[in-house]
Amino acid sequence: MWEIIRQIFPYAIAFTIPLLITALGGLFSERSGVVNIGLEGLMVVGFFAAALTIYKLEPVMSNAVLRVILGLLAAVIAGVIFSLLHAVASIHMKANQVISGTAINMMAGAVTVYLARNITGSGNIHIEAGVPRKDVSFLGLVKIPVLGPLFFRQTYFTTWIVIAILLASWFILYKTSFGLRLRACGEHPHAAESAGINVYRMRYFGVLVSGAFAALGGAIIMVTYSGEFSGTVSGLGFLALAALIFGQWKPLGVLGASFFFGFASTIANVSQAVPALMAIPPILLKTFPYIVTLVALVLFSKSSQAPKASGIPF
Amino acid sequence: MKRGINSELVKALAAVFLGLVAGALLMVVIGKNPITGYISLFRGGLMNAERIGNTLATATPLILTGLSVAFAFKTGLFNIGASGQMLIGGLCATAIGLSFSWPRPLLLLAIVVGATVSGAVWGIIPGLLKARFNVNEVVSTIMMNWIAYWSVYYIVPSNFKGEYLETESARLPEVASLKAPWLTRLFAGSYINLGLFLAIIAVVIIAFLLDKTTLGYELKAVGFNRHASEYAGISVNRNVILSMMIAGALAGLAGATFYTGYASNMQIGVLPSQGYDGIAVALLGSNSPWGVFIAAIFFGLLHSGKGFMNAITKIPPDISDTIIAIIIYFTATSLLIERFWNRFKKKKGGNA
Numbered sequence: 241m242w243e244i245i246r247q248i249f250p251y252a253i254a255f256t257i258p259l260l261i262t263a264l265g266g267l268f269s270e271r272s273g274v275v276n277i278g279l280e281g282l283m284v285v286g287f288f289a290a291a292l293t294i295y296k297l298e299p300v301m302s303n304a305v306l307r308v309i310l311g312l313l314a315a316v317i318a319g320v321i322f323s324l325l326h327a328v329a330s331i332h333m334k335a336n337q338v339i340s341g342t343a344i345n346m347m348a349g350a351v352t353v354y355l356a357r358n359i360t361g362s363g364n365i366h367i368e369a370g371v372p373r374k375d376v377s378f379l380g381l382v383k384i385p386v387l388g389p390l391f392f393r394q395t396y397f398t399t400w401i402v403i404a405i406l407l408a409s410w411f412i413l414y415k416t417s418f419g420l421r422l423r424a425c426g427e428h429p430h431a432a433e434s435a436g437i438n439v440y441r442m443r444y445f446g447v448l449v450s451g452a453f454a455a456l457g458g459a460i461i462m463v464t465y466s467g468e469f470s471g472t473v474s475g476l477g478f479l480a481l482a483a484l485i486f487g488q489w490k491p492l493g494v495l496g497a498s499f500f501f502g503f504a505s506t507i508a509n510v511s512q513a514v515p516a517l518m519a520i521p522p523i524l525l526k527t528f529p530y531i532v533t534l535v536a537l538v539l540f541s542k543s544s545q546a547p548k549a550s551g552i553p554f
Numbered sequence: 555m556k557r558g559i560n561s562e563l564v565k566a567l568a569a570v571f572l573g574l575v576a577g578a579l580l581m582v583v584i585g586k587n588p589i590t591g592y593i594s595l596f597r598g599g600l601m602n603a604e605r606i607g608n609t610l611a612t613a614t615p616l617i618l619t620g621l622s623v624a625f626a627f628k629t630g631l632f633n634i635g636a637s638g639q640m641l642i643g644g645l646c647a648t649a650i651g652l653s654f655s656w657p658r659p660l661l662l663l664a665i666v667v668g669a670t671v672s673g674a675v676w677g678i679i680p681g682l683l684k685a686r687f688n689v690n691e692v693v694s695t696i697m698m699n700w701i702a703y704w705s706v707y708y709i710v711p712s713n714f715k716g717e718y719l720e721t722e723s724a725r726l727p728e729v730a731s732l733k734a735p736w737l738t739r740l741f742a743g744s745y746i747n748l749g750l751f752l753a754i755i756a757v758v759i760i761a762f763l764l765d766k767t768t769l770g771y772e773l774k775a776v777g778f779n780r781h782a783s784e785y786a787g788i789s790v791n792r793n794v795i796l797s798m799m800i801a802g803a804l805a806g807l808a809g810a811t812f813y814t815g816y817a818s819n820m821q822i823g824v825l826p827s828q829g830y831d832g833i834a835v836a837l838l839g840s841n842s843p844w845g846v847f848i849a850a851i852f853f854g855l856l857h858s859g860k861g862f863m864n865a866i867t868k869i870p871p872d873i874s875d876t877i878i879a880i881i882i883y884f885t886a887t888s889l890l891i892e893r894f895w896n897r898f899k900k901k902k903g904g905n906a
Contacts, residue, residue, distance in 0.1 A: 343883035350875035523708035
């Protein structure tokens with residue numbers, strides 16, 4: 241059993257990280273008071289932007305790691321620009337945020353494949369090299385018994401970037417006045433405004449961060465386990481939304497939920513290849529995140545931690 | 555009242571116009587001529603009996619998902635779970651079609667009823683969660699979509715595996731298909747099927763239900779003002795559950811018309827886009843049953859013409875999906891259009 245866990249763990253982490261960063265993006269948006277169900281689409285945008293950038297750089301740049309970094313940056317920029325559409329609609333136009341988010345999802349899926357088809361013909365973009373996997377030899381971390389082989393073996397550098405962003409997000413949201421103001425806009429925007437906070441600006445910040453993070457999530461899929469843009473992230477954006485809710489809109493809760501869901505999905509993905517896991521039907525593992533999220537919604541219906549003004553135009 | 559309808563229509567038309575303009579810009583971006591692009595898109599959907607038949611066949615599930623979303627909207631609920639309800643309806647219809655060798659009328663009846671009932675079940679769950687625990691139906695229908703997606707993903711290959719591919723179900727026998735030989739012949743071999751008549755019947759029934767019955771009045775009252783309805787003695791919870799159930803049933807029926815009418819098997823790993831397109835259809839049809847019908851035909855046209863357009867002009871077919879998405883975006887931001895409209899009317903003479 242230990243051997244199986246040890247083997248699956250790097251895959252589970254690789255699967256969890258895009259989920260985590262996307263859910264964290266959703267957290268910023270919802271905490272500022274804007275529901276963002278366009279996370280799926282924003283992931284696709286990042287997935288595409290990273291693929292295209294790296295694909296175009298391949299003939300002219302020999303440094304693979306630098307190509308990846310530029311790809312990630314391009315994804316973040318594309319995500320910010322694309323999320324601006326959602327921000328303008330939900331904040332300035334007082335649009336229904338669910339409709340706007342749906343439009344973002346549909347637009348992202350269609351326009352990226354439209355452009356990709358125009359570039360490669362098939363609509364798929366393949367890249368030569370992504371992020372190399374490395375053991376963390378720093379301070380001998382990989383040699384720590386039990387934890388070493390689980391967390392520090394065969395890791396991507398993008399994983400550490402996301403963990404750093406997670407810690408920074410927690411710090412910003414809970415330990416700075418800026419974070420307090422952002423959260424106030426999601427709880428009681430009118431009170432926040434009378435205290436002199438620019439609610440519009442805070443909400444723009446929240447939505448744009450969600451665009452940047454979700455696109456980074458999509459880009460990480462591209463440069464870690466996918467390697468090919470295919471026009472869809474198969475519902476990972478919605479899984480991130482489930483993780484955000486199951487994690488009760490808190491950074492550490494989101495970390496736990498993402499990992500929980502990521503692990504279940506990974507077991508489902510590999511269960512056909514590993515005899516010991518065949519006993520667990522993959523259908524249960526794959527539907528489990530959504531079912532537990534529904535159960536959590538029911539259980540916490542009286543004491544929900546959801547930002548109170550989330551989804552309501554200001 | 556008259557003016558209200560007018561401005562709804564103006565908003566819808568403006569959104570369509572802006573969507574088409576954005577589509578034209580996207581064609582220009584990749585160096586294509588948008589005029590020939592649009593001409594071939596519309597010719598592809600209309601130029602002969604077969605293509606008109608395909609347009610109607612493509613519109614069929616859209617009429618039903620649009621009706622589903624619009625119906626829930628009337629009660630103030632947002633059903634973005636039409637995709638999942640459609641998928642479950644399709645799964646149930648396919649399962650019945652592949653499992654039983656009954657006489658055709660009985661089999662088709664079972665397929666249609668099975669799809670409708672299973673869709674209703676998939677819709678009633680978010681309805682119950684909303685009524686009983688005040689769970690936001692947007693979130694719960696999203697979760698239900700993905701539960702449906704993964705259920706189909708594993709149930710189809712393990713129970714109804716296709717002959718050649720792991721990723722699709724076996725082909726339905728002709729006897730279990732909603733395609734009727736006389737109808738196919740009438741439209742020169744197109745995908746049109748009996749589903750179209752089911753969709754039209756659904757439009758008529760829903761229009762009657764909303765406008766002429768007490769139930770419809772109550773459902774709309776709950777949509778206008780929950781608290782006032784409660785105060786007037788209408789059971790809000792009962793109406794919320796009923797509304798989601800009927801919305802689910804309509805989307806489930808859409809699944810039957812798509813998977814056992816338009817198509818003849820089920821692909822796994824695809825959440826049908828008709829569920830989301832249904833939101834566009836409902837918005838554009840301003841939630842009225844006949845408005846939905848017209849909007850669905852229009853979107854059906856955009857979808858069915860794209861293959862021909864691609865063949866003639868080499869514009870990627872995804873332009874149609876992009877245009878639809880942009881139309882939804884502009885309907886959502888109708889405040890902008892409204893402001894323009896009001897300013898325009900004021901300028902025109904101040905008598906408005």
